[in-house]
Amino acid sequence: MTLRLKLTLLAASLACATAAHAGVIKESKDSIFKPTGKGWGELDLDSMSHPEKAATLKARRTSNLTYQGGPVMVAPTNNVYYIWYGSNWDTGNGPASKSVLTTLAQSIGGSPYFNINTTYYNGSNTHVSNSVKLAGSITNSGTLGTQLTDANIQTIVTNAISSGALPLDSNAVYFVMTDSATTATSGFCTQYCGWHTNTTVSGQNIKYAFVGNPETQCPSACGANTPSPNNTPGADAMASIFAHELEEAVTDPDGNAWYSLQSGMENGDKCAWTFGTTSLASNGAKYNVTLGGLKYLIQQNWTLLPSQACTMQYP
Ligand SMILES: [Zn+2]
Incomplete structure (x- = not known):
């Protein structure tokens, strides 16, 4: 106990x-x-x-x-770009893992789950939209090695943009999705499972996030369960981390919009590691939502309406 x-x-x-x-x-x-x-x-x-x-x-x-007065992501569509970092995405269960996370990004928009974010708004009372588009994805086979600093992760994003591999898009969140062999030296597995932040590229405010693959490095700390809903434990764990960072990025992209003054928590933080009602998949894995025909176990999100609380759907 x-x-x-x-x-x-x-x-x-x-x-x-x-x-x-x-x-x-x-x-x-x-x-x-x-x-x-x-x-x-x-x-x-x-x-x-x-x-x-x-x-x-x-x-x-x-x-x-x-x-707190800062910007919220209020474009009609919130674009997502994936950067698959590392050499393991194309071997073993890598392709299946990419497929699980690709389906999630393609299907989370329009869902009752992502609709929770539409309860958030900016100073002009414009709300976050329930629209997400996977607008592009590229592979980086590991140009900066397997021990990434925060600066490395930013470089991976800015290089993807400056090289033209991905567009310069201020209505997007760029996700650096690392493979199971890659770690982030500022504290993946010991201080965090993922994070989001922003930077300036060519005068544009660019939002980006890191999502680590905990399958072999820290399944207990970052939630890679076996069995997992899609038999891809690393990707199934990354699904919840991705959802967490995306919902925080759209409601608090620059860290000065929606958070708790008392605790510093953003919406995803408030509900981290809470899953609401779960069901059992045929392989025995727990899941709590079906998106794009796939089962996922993703954390709840904090809604502002009808009253502030963790939930899996709005309304
Ligand atoms: Zn968070």
């Missing part, structure tokens, strides 16, 4: 990550609670006293998200 609780907390605290360990993504001098896109981890629970920890966890559970 004790061990199980510890593992659960560990997994929960790894939803996404930390600025303290990760190098500065978006440092704030006025508050340690400003989101970095790496989620919870700005607060290192392990270094806290019991009263601090209790207060932090309570704040995480109870604090609502509020609008």
Whole structure:
């Protein structure tokens, strides 16, 4: 029981990550609670006293998200680009894994699940749209090696754009999807499972995210279950991380729109590692949603309506 609780907390605290360990993504001098896109981890629970920890966890559970005035992604369509990084995507179950994640990106838009994000809006009361398009995907066989720094991950994105392999698109989130042999040195598996942030390319605000493959590196920390709904444990775990980062990117792309002032959590963080009602697939794997004909176990998301809470669908 004790061990199980510890593992659960560990997994929960790894939803996404930390600025303290990760190098500065978006440092704030006025508050340690400003989101970095790496989620919870700005607060290192392990270094806290019991009263601090209790207060932090309570704040995480109870604090609502509020609008802080920054931009929200409100284009009619939210584009997604995949960058398949590493040499293992084309061997073994790599192609099947890519297919699982491709179907997800092609099918999440228009779903009752993604519709949760339409409860979020900007200062002009324009709401996030329930439209997602997988607008392109490319392969990078591993030009920067298997130990990626945050700077490397940004370079992978900016090089994909500057080379013309992917378009310059400010209405998009570029996802660096690493293979099972690649890690991110700022804390994949120990501080986060994925993260999102933004940068400027050719004068455009470009949103991008990292999603790691935990299949062999950290199945317990980042949720790669066996069996998994599509018999691709790494990709099935990445599906939930992808959903988490996408919903955070559209509602808080620059880290200054929708988050909790008390905890620094964005919408995905609020519901990390909660799945609502699950069903059992024929292979015994748990799943909670069917998209594009495939079963997925993806985390709940935080809705603003009818009242703030975790849910799998809106309305
Ligand atoms: Zn997060």
